[in-house]
Amino acid sequence: MKKLINDPGAVVEDALNGLVAAHPSLAVRDRVVYRAAGPRPGKVGLVSGGGSGHEPLHAGFVGHGMLDAACPGEVFTSPVPDQIVAATAAVDGGAGVLHVVKNYTGDVLNFEMAAELAEDVEIVSVLVNDDVAVQDSLYTAGRRGTGATVFVEKIAGALAEEGAPLAEVARVASEVNARSRSFGIALTSCTTPASGKPTFELPESDVELGVGIHGEPGRQRAPMASARELAALAMEAVHGDLPLEGDLLVMVNGMGGTPLMELYVVFAEVAAYVRGKGARVARSLVGNYVTSLDMQGFSVTVCRLDDTLTRLWDAPVETPGLRWGR
Amino acid sequence: MKKLINDPGAVVEDALNGLVAAHPSLAVRDRVVYRAAGPRPGKVGLVSGGGSGHEPLHAGFVGHGMLDAACPGEVFTSPVPDQIVAATAAVDGGAGVLHVVKNYTGDVLNFEMAAELAEDVEIVSVLVNDDVAVQDSLYTAGRRGTGATVFVEKIAGALAEEGAPLAEVARVASEVNARSRSFGIALTSCTTPASGKPTFELPESDVELGVGIHGEPGRQRAPMASARELAALAMEAVHGDLPLEGDLLVMVNGMGGTPLMELYVVFAEVAAYVRGKGARVARSLVGNYVTSLDMQGFSVTVCRLDDTLTRLWDAPVETPGLRWGR
Amino acid sequence: THVDTDTALAWVRAIAESVAAHADQLTRLDAAIGDADHGINMRRGFTAVVAALDAARWSTVGEVLTKTGTTLVSTVGGASGPLYGSAFRAAGKALASPEVSPEELLAGLTAGLEAVQRLGTAEPGDKTIVDAYRPALDAFEAALRDGADLAGAARAAADGAEAGMRDTTPMVARKGRASYLGPRSQGHQDPGATSTALIFRALAEVADR
Amino acid sequence: THVDTDTALAWVRAIAESVAAHADQLTRLDAAIGDADHGINMRRGFTAVVAALDAARWSTVGEVLTKTGTTLVSTVGGASGPLYGSAFRAAGKALASPEVSPEELLAGLTAGLEAVQRLGTAEPGDKTIVDAYRPALDAFEAALRDGADLAGAARAAADGAEAGMRDTTPMVARKGRASYLGPRSQGHQDPGATSTALIFRALAEVADR
């Protein structure tokens, strides 16, 4: 598998250099991506992080109206506490810092250790766990955090930008997570730069249902089907856990290797499904937002909006990955 | 090759339905995508079009500050004159219409026929031909239009939005094209929905230099190399035809199947190359803008800016594919 | 043996069948030096043509060919749509009667080639439609000169088109998408020349009935 | 036969070598039920550990193990970084002298396991590091009780860890990334249990010298 890289060991570093070269409003220091302008006094700081390979998540969501810093780990590997501690200290504008943590054992443990170490800063952590492919039970590590991370970071970021206090930003972030669900389907595996070989084998005839964003296999395989059928499968899984009602924010997310044309085909089916339930797609995103390197496939994430969340979603944002209003 | 589609024959239609479902500011009628708000009296209308499979090009660039209408053909096939005639008539606000045409025999002929048929409207056509992989000579159909299309559509669109007359919009569009060059390198073939098989075979050991955006093979194959070497190859081809000087607008464009992480790795190398020539990356784009379905690879497009072009590039734009300032 | 409106209809329908039967081959040829859509384009166009012709009654050869050309322009896209569309339209314009002689048909087909060359500015040797179309007409004309009837002339034209088609293989393309490949276009038969050969072979078959 | 600072250094270096030699295997195991990075993570971490240990002089067993843990926390990431990092740090904290007895070592390693379980809340049978770590300590303790020396106890621990590692294959994962697979995690050996077995095998080899 060919990769546009110089060295598998340097790919995260090289990509971060490219990111900040393309976006002068960002800066990178010791594996942390910051807003170049630094923290705004009195504003709650937002820090997130996770394995690399999911671009634009998370570093591509640093900027006005969203994150203050992102801590990218190695490819598909949680960041280490050192990064998180440094980021937390650097973005604290005196109003405390929100950690947005995707629910993976590695992310959770590293953020926990960091929070203990950064004892001078007031920190609240919000766990994102929207993936209905995983049962949230005693017998799992709980639901994974996937697409809803984008919603949480955008909406909490907007609220922080407005000057809301940490407790309020954390409350709304948790609420967005609670109102959001995701489900993903892969047509192919991804290939990490380090291994150079597909993480799993998936025959031409099959898809992987409920795949993770790190190339983790899903709960089951199913025969390849039409966009309509696959969209219905994903939406049924979401609807089974979060009845579709009222105004929805809907993301059809590409996993990195799927043409945008196909994502729009899927979105048309998702939108029809939503209408069929009597709900409304009030806001939407179609594109690559939480990727898994070169994996082909899609995930759909739905959030039940209310007026406040809609207002915060619409608020200006200026990051490499999401931008409107400025 | 698995595709997220319902039917290869309906993929363009289905994707356009998804596009307008996701973007209520757009409307689709008879295979033409328009701004839903309709033409603005006195504003020059901008119409472009070309084969589908290059998303977000062109339909994803319809909106404030860019195109007024896009005519998507079948996958990798120029649109037909009927679409172009309808689009031209619909977006004419009395100030005439600019046709932005990529230099392919099919696009040129279909736009020419349309321009003849739409005789009531004042039309000027601008040809985009930025691809240095092809010699512009009597022995070819001339250089192809690729990445510079995005620059031409953005900058001419901004000028039209300011109320400039048709001749001026056309002049600046031509100037942007004249100041822009591109070069593309493919790591893999693409696979069209209709054929379901890769258009060409490319061994693991090789890349295709100067590949076209429709899966046309390039002028030659070369051994797979590092991001640094491939970026240098592309930049040398560009620099050989358009010496890199002053302020540059640089796009590192993904062909649809390349992870964003890798595009940033390439951008870092391109930026270093530009600095090495004593020029400056004043503005940049990194991402999927002119794709070839699921092809892996990248192209780089460079435009030599001046103050006017920079101002027009920075002007507000609100389209599915490019958005800032509103 | 003249060409009447029914013969014209039969010819176009025969083209549609042949193009559909050879669609994969045309697309494969286009994959080698183009963008892998020529068969798909031609099949889509001629499927629409048959539907359009079925939907009305036609009283002249020219009407049939003009409708064919107009429909191709509106449904094919790509380079081949305007080129073949204009060719059929030009031929149709020249053949505005219910029945035309072989000589008149030749004149109509010649008008079609002129339209292709006017639009696409390709010369013989550029590895295009022209490289099958031109020898087809030359053979048609020579056969008539030698006293052949319509069937004989059409057979000669089809043979000429196929020879021209085969002759495109060693050529370096100078027009259309294949020209981007430069010398790499050598060794591949041109898809457009191949579909032109199908068109003339269909004429020969219909004329033979 | 006690464990001194040099033994501790030799042990950690032996782990580093073993992890590097088995990195591909660990990653392959992780590809089956995780995200294909465990070998890469462990190699990156222990490479950094060796560099850190080489860069200074160490006067107690605890210092060596604490530095190892701290470096793992700072360089591994993922689930295994905090877990192994905390284990080595907890063991290091318990072993603050230049030389420790086998019993003291057992106490230190037990503190390590407690740290892993406190942090990760995994119980035996959850298909994790714990499933190799726990039987290793049980075997170590039993061997000491039966009069074994350090080398014998470490050998027993390595055997116990490997048996525990093998026993993870039929388990359904209930912690970590593999738990997402539910029943599909059965039939695969746990990568973390496998690296734990490498760690105890390295101890046995060093104790044998």
Ligand SMILES: Nc1ncnc2c1ncn2[C@@H]1O[C@H](COP(=O)(O)OP(=O)(O)O)[C@@H](O)[C@H]1O
């Ligand atoms: N300028 C031209 N004159 C004549 N024929 C041409 C010209 N350009 C292209 N062609 C023909 O068109 C064929 C390709 O048609 P098609 O694949 O349908 O269109 P496109 O190249 O736009 O995909 C070529 O094989 C060639 O024979």
Ligand SMILES: Nc1ncnc2c1ncn2[C@@H]1O[C@H](COP(=O)(O)OP(=O)(O)O)[C@@H](O)[C@H]1O
């Ligand atoms: N809660 C836990 N307690 C103990 N060990 C765990 C726990 N979660 C995961 N592990 C171990 O971590 C291993 C995976 O480590 P690694 O691949 O490096 O991290 P990640 O899963 O974050 O990619 C698993 O095989 C398992 O043995």
Ligand SMILES: [Mg+2]
């Ligand atoms: Mg990992």
Ligand SMILES: [Mg+2]
């Ligand atoms: Mg084409």
Ligand SMILES: [Mg+2]
């Ligand atoms: Mg073609």
Ligand SMILES: [Mg+2]
């Ligand atoms: Mg792992």
